[in-house]
Amino acid sequence: MNALDFYALSVFLIGLGLMGVFLNRDFVKILISLSVLESGVNLLIVSIGYVRGRIAPILFSKELQASAVGKVVDPVPQALVLTAIVIGLGLLAVGLGMAVWMHRRFGTTDVSELKDLAG
Amino acid sequence: MGYIYLAVVLFTGFTAAIAVFSRGRVSSVVALALASVGLTASFYLLQAPDVAMAEAVISAGLSTALFLFALRKMGIRGD
Amino acid sequence: MTKLAVYTFALPLLAGFLMWFVGRLGNRPAKAFSALTSLITTVLAGKVLLSLLKGSSIVVVFGGWRPPLGINFFLDPLAGLWLFSVNVLMFLAVIGSGTRYSWRFYGLLMILLAGLNGLIMSGDLFNVFVFFEIVCLVSFALVAYYRKRESIEAGVKYFVLGSVASSLFLLAIALIYGKTGTLNLAQISYLSNSWPALFKLVVFVLILVGLGVESGVFPLNAWLFDAHPAAPFPVSALLSGIVIESALYVLLRLVGLFFLDKGAVLLVGQTLLLLGVLTFVVAEIVGFYQRDVKRALAYSSAGQIGLMLMAFAVGLSRPDLGSVALVLLFLNHLLAKGGLFLSVGAVSDRSGSRDLDRFAEECAFSDKVVGLVGGLSLVGAPPFLGFWGKVALVFGLLAINMYALVGIVLAVMVLEAIYLMRISSAMLTAKGEGRQDCPGQALSLWVLSLLMLGAGVLAVYGVKKGVDLSRLRFTPKQEYIQTVYDVSAYKGGVDIDG
C-alpha cells in the first residue's frame, strides 16, 4: 500500500553511503558514510525477512507455539543483522582509533592530504 | 498505518542525507544519531524488536558517543 | 577426524582469548604460547590433510543440527592442503618474528589464524562473511601496528577499501538469502541454477568486488602496495603468504559453486582470465621500477595472485593443467614469499633502510640462503615448485589456444625474474656480517629453505612417477552438493528431528 517502503529506503541509504565514501575527503566523514552504508544493508536484510501482516518471532503463548509457521516473521535475517550491527561497531571503534591517531600525527584527518605528507 | 511508514522512511532518509552531506563534523554525527533513531523505528515497524533494541543501544547510543569522544580527543570544539 | 578440524579453529581462538593472562608474564612468554598453539594446530591440520588425501571429503556439523539447519564446515583435499600450509607459515612467522612485538601482537596473530582456518573450512555463506570480517579487522590493526606516518596512510586506505568491500559482500548475501531462503552453500549452489541472468551477474560482480579487494585482484589492490611494506615484517609475510591467498580461495570457491552452470562457464572463465592477466601484468611492470625492496615484493605478491587467477580460469576448461598449476603456484608463493618477507623485512629493519642498495648490509647467513632459494623458486627456476607451476600454466594456456596471452605472460615473467634477482643478488653480495635478533629467526628461515628444496625434489620425483594431483582441486558443484547433504529430499517446513 505504500510505494515508498523499506526497500526504497535501504537502497537510498546504500547509495548515500557509497557516495559519501567516494566524495568525502575527511576521514571522520568517511566513517559516518560507512555507518550509513552499513545501516542501509542491515535495513535491507531485515526488510527481506519481513512478511506483511505477521508478528515478531517471539512465541510467547502456547497456541502461538503450536501454529506459528504462518503467523511469524522470518527470524534468520534478524539474527544476521544483530551480528552485522555489532561487527559494524567493532569496525567503527578501530576506524575512530585510527582517526584520532592520524589527527595526532598529521594534524588533520583529510585523507587526500595524506599522500604528500606520508609520501 | 501507511502514514507512519512514510513518516519514518522520510525522516530516516532525510537525516541520513544531512549526516553525509552536512559541513560540520559534530552536526553530521548528531544527524547520524537521528538517522539511527529513525532506523530503530523502521526495525520496530518491520517486526524486529531484537534488532531495534540493538540498533538503538549500539548505533544511536554507543556509536554517537564514540564519535564525540574521538572528536573531543582530536580537540575539535564542534566546528 | 571432524573433531580435529574443529580444534584447528577453536584452539587458536582460545589462545587469543587467554593471551591477556599470558601477557601479564611478559611478551616472550606470549610469543612462546602462540608458537606452541600454532605448532599444535599445524600438527592437527597435517593429520586432517592425510586423512583427506586417503579418504573422502569431511563435513563437520555444528550445534548438532544437520546441514540445511545448522552451519557446517566442508573439507576437501584442497581445503586440507590450504589449511595445513596456512598453519605452517603462521607457525614459522611466529617463531621468526624477532623480539620487538607485544603480547597484543601475538593475540591478534592467534585470532587471525582462527579466522583464516574458519574461512577456509566454512560451508555457510554468512559464516564466511563473519570469518572474513575477523581476518579483515585483524589485518587493518596489524598493518597499522607500528603507527609510523607511513603505516597510517596504508592503514587508513586499507580500512576504507576493506569496509566498503565487506558491505558489498554483505549486500550480495542479502540478495542471495532473499532469492533462495537459505545460507547453506550446497543448497544455494543447487538453487542457483534457476537464477535469472541479470541477478546472477549482479551477485557475481558484488562477490567479485567484495572478496577481490582482500585478495588483491587488479583494480582493487591499491591498498596492497602500501600496506605490505608499512606492516611489521612478520605481518607482511603473513599478508602475502596466506591472507590474500585465503581470500582468493574463498572467492574461487564461491564462484565455482554459484556461477559455473553450463551457460556461464565460458563467460566467467574469460572474465577471470582477463582479470588474472591484468593483475599479473600491471603488478609486475610497476614492481620492476621499485627501489623500495618490500614494496617490490608486495607487487610480486599481487602478480602471483594474477597467475593463480589465470590458473583457475584455465582449470575451468582444462582441470588437469589449471588446478595443478593453481596448487603449485600457491604452495610455491607461500613458502618463497613468506621466507623472503621474513628475511628481507628483518634485514631492512636492522639496517634501517629499505632501499635496494643499502638494505642488505645486515644480512646474516640464513638470510642469504633464503634470498637465493626464495628468489629462485619465485622466479620459477627448474627444480622448484614455481617452475612446475608456471610450466603447467603455460601449457594450460596453450591448450586453450591463447597464444598471444602466452607471449605476454612469458615476457612479463622475464621482467619479474629480473627485479627479483636484483633483490637476491643484493642479499648475496652483501659484505657485512649481520646478526639476527633471536635464534628463532634463523631457524624459521632454514626450515623454509629446506621446505622449498624438499618440495622441489618431491616435484621432480612426482613428475617422473606421474603422480596425479587431480584430487587437489575445487570440488565441482554436483559432487559438493552430494557430499554435504541430500538437497532434493529437503522440502522445508517438513519436521526434521533436531
Add this chain to the structure above:
Amino acid sequence: MLEGINRKYDISGIIASLVVLAFSGLLIYLLYTQIPYGQDKMLVSKDYIKMGVNSTGATNLVTSVVLSFRGLDTLGEVTVLFASAMAVGLFLLPGAGMWQREENFVLRVASRFLPYLIILIGIYIVSQGHVSPGGGFQGGVVISSGLLLKLILKREKESGFGGLVHALESLMGAGFVALALVGLVKYGSFLYSFGPKGVPGTLLSAGVLPVLYAFIGVKVASEFVAILERFTSSGEEDERA
C-alpha cells in the same frame, strides 16, 4: 550547504556518483522483481519456526537462531569484538579521564546512583534474552553505557577498570569457547546446546542458552568499557618502535 565542504568535485567525484546512481537503480529493479517485498520467502526458517521452541527451549526464536542454530556466527562475532578492543588498545593508550577539570556538580551526584540503575536494566535485558526480545549483545552494551559515567569522572590518581575489565573479557571469551568444546567432547558437535530445556517462557529454560548469553553479556560489557576507557582518556601515546 554543499559548496563549502572540502570535497573533490573533479571528474572522479562525478563519475563515482553516476556509477552509484546506476547501481542503486539496478538494485531497486532487481529487488522488486526477484525478491518481492512483504511476501513469505522462507525455506529453512520454516523449520526454525516449527521446531524452534521445543528443540531449544527458547521462546525468542531470534535467540535460538543466534545461539543454537547459527551459534558459530555468534562465536565469530564475539571474536570480532575481542579483536577490535585489542586493536583500539594498540592505538590509544590509557590515561586520566578528560573531564575532571570542569567540576560538574550534576554529573558528580548522578554518578553515585545512576550507573547502578542502568546496570540493573542491562542485567535484566541479558537474563531475559531467551524469553523476550533482548540478549547478551544489547544488555552488554547497556551495562557498559552505565559504567560510562564512572569512566568520564575518573581522576588522575583513580585507576580505571583496566585490569578487571581485561581479565573479565578474556575469561568470558574463553568460557564461551570452553562451553562450546564441552558440547563437542560430550555431545559430538561443537556449540551443542545441552542442558535441561525447562518450561519454555520461564527464566530457567532453554538449557545452556541463557548461560551462553550471560557470558556474551559480560564479555560485551567489559569489551566496551575497555574501548570507552581508551576513548575517554587523555593518554598521550608514546613513540612505539
